[in-house]
Amino acid sequence: MILLLALAFSISAKDTPDDGGGSITVNVYNIPEGTARIELSRLEKGDMLYKEAGLIPIFKGECDDASVVDGIGYLYRGKAIAKDTFYIAEMEGFVTSSPQWFNKSRITVLIFLILFGSVVLTYIQLAKKNPEGLFIRKLPALDAIDEAVGRSTEMGKPVLFVPGLEGITDAGTLASLTILEMVGKKVAEYGSRVIHPNFDPIVMTTAQETLKTAFAEAGRPDAFNKDDVFYLTYEQFGFAAGVDGIMLRERPGAIFLQGYFYAESLILAETGYSIGAIQIAGTNATTQLPFFVAACDYVLLGEEMFAASAYISREPRLLGSIKGSDLAKVVLLFMIGAGVIFGTIAGIAKQGGNPTYMQIFNKMLEFLAKGAK
Amino acid sequence: MKKRVPLVITFVTGFIVIISFFIPHRPFGPLETDTLIWYSIILGFTLLIGVDSLVRLHVRQMRRRKEGWWYSIVFFTGFFYCLVIGIISIMRTPNPFQPGTIFFYGYKTILIPLQSTMFALLAFFVASASYRAFRARTLEATLLLIAAVIVMIGRVPAGYKLWTRLPGIANWVFNVLQMGAMRGIMIGVALGAVAMSLRLILGIERTYLS
Numbered sequence: 297m298i299l300l301l302a303l304a305f306s307i308s309a310k311d312t313p314d315d316g317g318g319s320i321t322v323n324v325y326n327i328p329e330g331t332a333r334i335e336l337s338r339l340e341k342g343d344m345l346y347k348e349a350g351l352i353p354i355f356k357g358e359c360d361d362a363s364v365v366d367g368i369g370y371l372y373r374g375k376a377i378a379k380d381t382f383y384i385a386e387m388e389g390f391v392t393s394s395p396q397w398f399n400k401s402r403i404t405v406l407i408f409l410i411l412f413g414s415v416v417l418t419y420i421q422l423a424k425k426n427p428e429g430l431f432i433r434k435l436p437a438l439d440a441i442d443e444a445v446g447r448s449t450e451m452g453k454p455v456l457f458v459p460g461l462e463g464i465t466d467a468g469t470l471a472s473l474t475i476l477e478m479v480g481k482k483v484a485e486y487g488s489r490v491i492h493p494n495f496d497p498i499v500m501t502t503a504q505e506t507l508k509t510a511f512a513e514a515g516r517p518d519a520f521n522k523d524d525v526f527y528l529t530y531e532q533f534g535f536a537a538g539v540d541g542i543m544l545r546e547r548p549g550a551i552f553l554q555g556y557f558y559a560e561s562l563i564l565a566e567t568g569y570s571i572g573a574i575q576i577a578g579t580n581a582t583t584q585l586p587f588f589v590a591a592c593d594y595v596l597l598g599e600e601m602f603a604a605s606a607y608i609s610r611e612p613r614l615l616g617s618i619k620g621s622d623l624a625k626v627v628l629l630f631m632i633g634a635g636v637i638f639g640t641i642a643g644i645a646k647q648g649g650n651p652t653y654m655q656i657f658n659k660m661l662e663f664l665a666k667g668a669k
Numbered sequence: 670m671k672k673r674v675p676l677v678i679t680f681v682t683g684f685i686v687i688i689s690f691f692i693p694h695r696p697f698g699p700l701e702t703d704t705l706i707w708y709s710i711i712l713g714f715t716l717l718i719g720v721d722s723l724v725r726l727h728v729r730q731m732r733r734r735k736e737g738w739w740y741s742i743v744f745f746t747g748f749f750y751c752l753v754i755g756i757i758s759i760m761r762t763p764n765p766f767q768p769g770t771i772f773f774y775g776y777k778t779i780l781i782p783l784q785s786t787m788f789a790l791l792a793f794f795v796a797s798a799s800y801r802a803f804r805a806r807t808l809e810a811t812l813l814l815i816a817a818v819i820v821m822i823g824r825v826p827a828g829y830k831l832w833t834r835l836p837g838i839a840n841w842v843f844n845v846l847q848m849g850a851m852r853g854i855m856i857g858v859a860l861g862a863v864a865m866s867l868r869l870i871l872g873i874e875r876t877y878l879s
Contacts, residue, residue, distance in 0.1 A: 316698030395694040402691055409687075412860070416867055464877075465708065467862040470869065474876040497719030498712060502877065526726045527719030531780070533787035545737050559791060566794040580858045582851055590802035598854045599861030605876055613873050621864040628856060 317395030341369035416620030423616025448549025460555020480510025565591035683870035
C-alpha cells in the first residue's frame with residue numbers, strides 16, 4: 297500500500313525562493329511511464345474553473361509559473377497525457393507568491409564582497425598614511441608605451457588605438473581609456489597623431505573627451521583632432537575588416553589593442569604584425585590572451601590592465617587598492633590549496649570506508665558554489 | 670562641480686546596482702534590468718552620433734581624395750542600401766529580418782558571406798601566428814611547441830591511429846595544465862575587475878571623467 301502511494305503521480309507548488317515575487321515553482325513527481333506531455337492548469341482563489349498555465353518539461357518535472365499575482369492563492373493541477381490515457385495530480389491547499397528581501401543564494405557573494413571590500417578599503421587607508429611603503433612590480437607593456445609612440449613619431453607614422461568590442465560598462469574598456477589617456481599625452485608631447493576607431497558609439501564619445509583632456513594636459517590642445525576618433529560599425533567582423541583596412545592604408549608605427557576582444561583579436565594582431573608596427577595589447581578576455589601573446593610585442597595580461605592607472609599615476613590610494621586585491625589573491629590561493637589537501641584526504645578516507653569528510657567537503661563546495669548561480 | 674556631479678551619480682548608481690543584486694524585492698530587484706534598458710535606449714541615440722561620425726569621415730575622405738577614397742563610395746552604397754531597403758521592409762512587415770523580405774535577402778546574401786570571409790581568414794592567421802610562437806628558441810617556447818603538437822595531433826583521428834593514448838594525453842594537457850593556468854588568470858581578472866569597480870564607485874578612479 298505504501299509503495300503504491302509513493303508511486304502515485306503527484307504535484308506540489310511553493311513560492312519561488314529568492315525572487316522578486318510574481319512566481320510560483322511547481323513540481324510534479326512520479327511521472328507515469330509513456331507520458332508525452334504534462335499540462336499545467338491553475339485555479340485562482342474565488343474562481344470556479346481551472347485555467348491553462350503552460351506545460352511542465354518532462355525531463356525536469358519542474359516549472360516556474362511567472363504569471364501569478366502576489367498575495368493571491370492558487371491551486372495547481374497537472375495532467376500527464378500518455379498515448380491512450382491521462383493521469384491527474386491535484387494539490388490540496390492554496391499557495392501564494394511573495395517577494396523576498398534578501399536573495400539567500402547569493403550569501404557567499406555578499407560575504408566575499410564585504411571581506412574583499414574591507415581589505416581593499418583598509419589598504420587604501422594605509423596607503424594614504426604611508427605612501428612610501430608601496431611597491432608595484434614593473435609592467436614592461438606600460439613601460440613600452442614611450443618607446444612605441446616615440447618610434448612611431450620618428451617614422452612619421454600615426455599611432456592606432458583600438459578599444460575592443462565591449463561597451464563602456466565593461467571594466468576592460470574603462471581600463472583601456474586609462475591607457476588611452478597615457479598614450480594620448482605621449483602622442484601630444486611628441487607631436488604625433490592617434491587614430492581611434494570605435495565599435496561602440498558611447499565609447500567613442502568618451503574616448504574623444506579622454507584624448508581631448510590628454511592633449512590639453514600635455515599643453516597641446518590645438519593638436520587634438522576630434523575626427524581621428526570615429527565610429528566604424530557595430531558588426532564584429534565588419535569592425536575587424538575596417539580596422540585592418542586602416543592598418544594597411546595608414547600604416548601606423550604603433551598599435552594598441554586594449555580592451556575586450558573576441559575572435560577578431562588575431563585578425564587584428566596579425567595584420568598589425570604584417571605591417572611591421574610595434575604592438576602593445578591588453579585584454580581581460582582570457583580566451584584571446586594566447587593570440588595576443590603569440591602575435592604582439594607586449595601584452596598586459598588580464599588584471600595588469602586594471603593596474604594600469606595605479607602604475608601610471610603612482611597615486612597611493614590606487615596602489616593601495618592593488619595591494620588589497622593582491623592580498624585577496626593570496627587568501628584565495630591558500631583557500632584553494634587547503635581545499636585541494638582536504639579534498640584529497642576526504643577522498644582517501646572515503647575509499648577507506650569513512651564518507652564523513654567527503655560529505656563535509658561536498659557541503660563546503662555546495663556553499664561556495666551558491667553564488668555562481 | 671563638473672567632476673563632483675558625475676562622481677555622485679556613479680556612487681549612487683553603483684551602490685544601488687550592488688544592492689539590487691542582493692535584494693530581489695521591489696523597487697531594487699528590477700533595477701539592474703531597468704538600467705540595462707536605459708543603457709540600450711541611450712545606445713540607440715548614440716548610434717546616431719556614431720553614424721554621423723562615420724558619414725562625416727567618408728565625406729571628408731571623398732572631398733580630400735585621400736588614398737583609397739573610392740572605398741567611401743562602397744560605404745555610401747551599402748549605407749543607403751540598408752537605409753532605404755530597411756525602411757521599405759519595416760513598412761511592409763514589422764520584422765525586416767523575417768525570411769522573404771528584401772532586407773533579409775541582402776543580409777543573407779551580402780553581409781553574412783562577407784562576415785564569414787573575414788572569419789575564415791582566421792585560419793590563415795592562426796597558422797602564421799603559430800609558426801612564430803612555436804619556434805623552439807627558448808625552453809618556454811619549446812614546451813609550448815610540445816604541448817601544441819600533442820593537443821593538435823591528439824584532437825584528430827590521425828593522432829588516435831598513431832598512438833591510442835594520445836587523445837587522452839591531449840585532453841589532460843587541455844583540461845589540467847591549460848585549465849589551471851587559465852583559471853589563475855581568470856581569478857586575477859575577476860579580482861582586478863571588482864577592485865576597479867570599487868575604485869570607480871568610491872571615486873578613486875577618475876580617468877573616465879577626463
